[in-house]
Amino acid sequence: xxxxxAWERALVVAALALACALPFALSGFRAFQFTQVGIYAIxxxxxxxxxxxxxxxxxxxxxxxxxxxxxxxxMLDKWNxxxxxxIPVAGLVCLVAxxxxxxxxxxLEGLYLALATFALAxxxxxxxxxxxxxTGGSQGIVLSRPEAPAGxxxxxxxxxxxxxxxxxxxxxxxSANLLRGRTGRAIVAIRDNPIAAQAMGVNTALYKSLTxxxxxxxxGVAGALSAVAVAFxxxxxxxxxxxxxxxxxxxxxxxxxxxxxxxxxxxxxFVPNWAQDISKAAPWAIYGIFLIVFMYTMPRGIAGSLxxxxxxxxxxxxxxxxxx
Amino acid sequence: MEIFLQQVVSGLATGGIYGSLALALVMxxxxxxxxxxxxxxxxxxxxxxxxxxxxxxxxxxxxxxxxLAIAFVGGLVIERVVIRPVENAPILTxxxxxxxxxxILNSLAGWIYSYIQKPFPSPFPETPIVIGxxxxxxxxxxxxxxxxVVLVFLYVFFRYTMLGLxxxxxxxxxSSSRLCGIRVGWMLAVGWGLAxxxxxxxxxxxxxxxxxxxxxMGGILIYAFASATLGGFTSPGGAVxxxxxxxxxxxxxxxxxxxxxxxxxxxxxxxxxxxxxxVKPSGLFGRAVVHRV
Numbered sequence: 285x286x287x288x289x290a291w292e293r294a295l296v297v298a299a300l301a302l303a304c305a306l307p308f309a310l311s312g313f314r315a316f317q318f319t320q321v322g323i324y325a326i327x328x329x330x331x332x333x334x335x336x337x338x339x340x341x342x343x344x345x346x347x348x349x350x351x352x353x354x355x356x357x358x359m360l361d362k363w364n365x366x367x368x369x370x371i372p373v374a375g376l377v378c379l380v381a382x383x384x385x386x387x388x389x390x391x392l393e394g395l396y397l398a399l400a401t402f403a404l405a406x407x408x409x410x411x412x413x414x415x416x417x418x419t420g421g422s423q424g425i426v427l428s429r430p431e432a433p434a435g436x437x438x439x440x441x442x443x444x445x446x447x448x449x450x451x452x453x454x455x456x457x458x459s460a461n462l463l464r465g466r467t468g469r470a471i472v473a474i475r476d477n478p479i480a481a482q483a484m485g486v487n488t489a490l491y492k493s494l495t496x497x498x499x500x501x502x503x504g505v506a507g508a509l510s511a512v513a514v515a516f517x518x519x520x521x522x523x524x525x526x527x528x529x530x531x532x533x534x535x536x537x538x539x540x541x542x543x544x545x546x547x548x549x550x551x552x553x554f555v556p557n558w559a560q561d562i563s564k565a566a567p568w569a570i571y572g573i574f575l576i577v578f579m580y581t582m583p584r585g586i587a588g589s590l591x592x593x594x595x596x597x598x599x600x601x602x603x604x605x606x607x608x
Numbered sequence: 609m610e611i612f613l614q615q616v617v618s619g620l621a622t623g624g625i626y627g628s629l630a631l632a633l634v635m636x637x638x639x640x641x642x643x644x645x646x647x648x649x650x651x652x653x654x655x656x657x658x659x660x661x662x663x664x665x666x667x668x669x670x671x672x673x674x675x676l677a678i679a680f681v682g683g684l685v686i687e688r689v690v691i692r693p694v695e696n697a698p699i700l701t702x703x704x705x706x707x708x709x710x711x712i713l714n715s716l717a718g719w720i721y722s723y724i725q726k727p728f729p730s731p732f733p734e735t736p737i738v739i740g741x742x743x744x745x746x747x748x749x750x751x752x753x754x755x756x757v758v759l760v761f762l763y764v765f766f767r768y769t770m771l772g773l774x775x776x777x778x779x780x781x782x783s784s785s786r787l788c789g790i791r792v793g794w795m796l797a798v799g800w801g802l803a804x805x806x807x808x809x810x811x812x813x814x815x816x817x818x819x820x821x822x823x824x825m826g827g828i829l830i831y832a833f834a835s836a837t838l839g840g841f842t843s844p845g846g847a848v849x850x851x852x853x854x855x856x857x858x859x860x861x862x863x864x865x866x867x868x869x870x871x872x873x874x875x876x877x878x879x880x881x882x883x884x885x886x887v888k889p890s891g892l893f894g895r896a897v898v899h900r901v
Contacts, residue, residue, distance in 0.1 A: 341700065388886045394699070395643055395841070399833050400885050403878040406830050410875055524826070528707055535704045566719035572712035576690065579705050583697050 312441040322448035324549035330502025336540035339475030344401030346527035348500040352507025374508035382500020386493035405527035412519035424518025538587025547586035621748035623855020624755035627848035628810035629832035632803040639779040648825030649713035651811035654679040683804025687797040717822040728815035840894020
């Protein structure tokens with residue numbers, strides 16, 4: 285066990301160091317792509333808390349991403365609120381929205397929940413266009429990109445990257461702590477056996493809707509960050525494909541795994557680009573093939589496969605004997 | 609009153625199409641517990657094949673039958689080749705594979721046929737049919753007729769043939785069926801084939817209304833979900849009836865409730881799904897699934 289832990293810790297430190305060095309070694313455009321990876325990772329972590337740890341399937345997290353993005357965009361556009369303030373507000377708005385959506389979701393399981401959230405994802409662009417006065421209709425809202433604060437010699441791209449990285453690290457530590465403790469055990473227990481959890485005194489209804497809220501809040505923060513980074517929001521960017529992409533991210537990255545969110549984010553950011561390089565004509569066909577092959581070869585996602593490798597390494601090097 | 613009747617009939621026509629696609633979803637769901645998110649794209653692709661054949665000079669009904677045959681074989685092959693390797697994987701893995709299938713088919717259709725909308729011929733005359741003082745579109749009435757024929761065919765197939773009985777048995781109790789000598793895996797494949805066939809009918813009936821393009825089934829799939837939910841995911845007849853109800857409600861609400869119009873149509877579907885799921889999750893005709901603890 286200790287062997288595997290040590291390997292894990294070393295990897296986390298190395299990844300953080302790499303993440304800090306990255307924007308200085310890359311062009312502005314590449315740095316922006318990695319900002320996008322960070323944003324996706326936050327959204328995926330949110331979805332993973334709900335789907336991976338709590339077992340509630342959501343095909344509609346794009347909706348919360350959209351709510352977060354629009355909350356920020358409207359606050360910036362209408363009231364000139366500083367962008368740093370809008371992000372926690374977007375998280376709070378999504379926390380409430382997710383909690384409220386989580387209440388009817390209590391009655392739904394598995395497939396039915398997937399369907400209800402899928403319908404939510406489909407309806408979002410239409411609803412956004414309908415409230416034209418606030419959302420700017422199908423034209424969307426154009427924002428201005430923030431500059432790095434005075435005193436820091438960073439380009440706007442680098443500044444956005446580090447801001448995202450900061451939010452990401454904070455949210456990852458928070459979720460790791462949340463999931464490791466009493467609350468996390470309750471959340472997982474509900475996934476594994478709701479009736480037994482209830483018998484042990486877990487308030488399933490409260491925990492499930494709260495998990496929905498927290499998950500939506502994470503995704504909303506990601507949406508808010510994306511509004512700031514892209515400096516533009518429009519209803520059709522929050523279509524059903526966004527929700528599907530998020531689900532693809534957590535399954536490819538690894539369900540019920542915190543590091544899985546990062547792998548999944550890298551996958552959904554870069555694999556479509558590779559697919560485009562391979563075939564200009566039908567990039568999504570290539571993407572679909574990637575997806576299916578991935579599921580055949582790594583049914584537990586990248587994090588799941590990596591964990592196997594780590595355990596083997598630990599056993600081979602220390603002989604301490606990791607869990608089989 | 610006349611507008612009302614017209615709206616009801618055209619609602620029944622689109623409702624029949626939703627119902628057919630819902631039926632395809634329910635058939636796969638009952639057999640495998642999987643909702644096939646690629647169902648709409650499979651139907652779209654079949655419709656493109658029909659379009660190719662009609663353009664090559666084949667008469668409409670010959671192309672229709674040929675498309676059904678191809679769709680059946682296609683569905684069968686997809687199950688054998690793509691779905692079977694993940695048959696025993698966690699449910700989310702299968703969902704992702706279905707989504708992979710969805711984007712592949714969508715992208716292939718766009719690549720081969722481009723994303724420009726194409727008109728698709730209707731086999732029915734263009735002149736509207738006048739009954740009393742009410743004017744009905746001939747395609748609407750024809751689509752209702754075709755849907756009914758498909759339903760009767762499926763009912764007879766599942767009720768009165770050995771293969772139909774074997775398929776129902778395989779879906780209900782795989783291990784006992786296997787002991788009786790039914791090849792359960794192949795029954796599932798035939799189920800996918802039949803679902804693809806029903807979906808192809810829905811695609812060819814809806815294409816003259818919405819025009820043919822690779823994304824044409826997106827909205828229709830969600831109505832099919834609404835129909836299947838309303839009727840109950842465990843009841844094939846319910847799914848069809850649910851489709852008819854959804855079609856009629858969609859049209860009437862769009863006509864009479866001013867602030868909804870056509871802009872919030874999908875939101876109507878969302879509301880219907882949510883209301884049904886919250887009030888009666890098993891749908892109007894489904895049975896509640898009881899799990900042994």
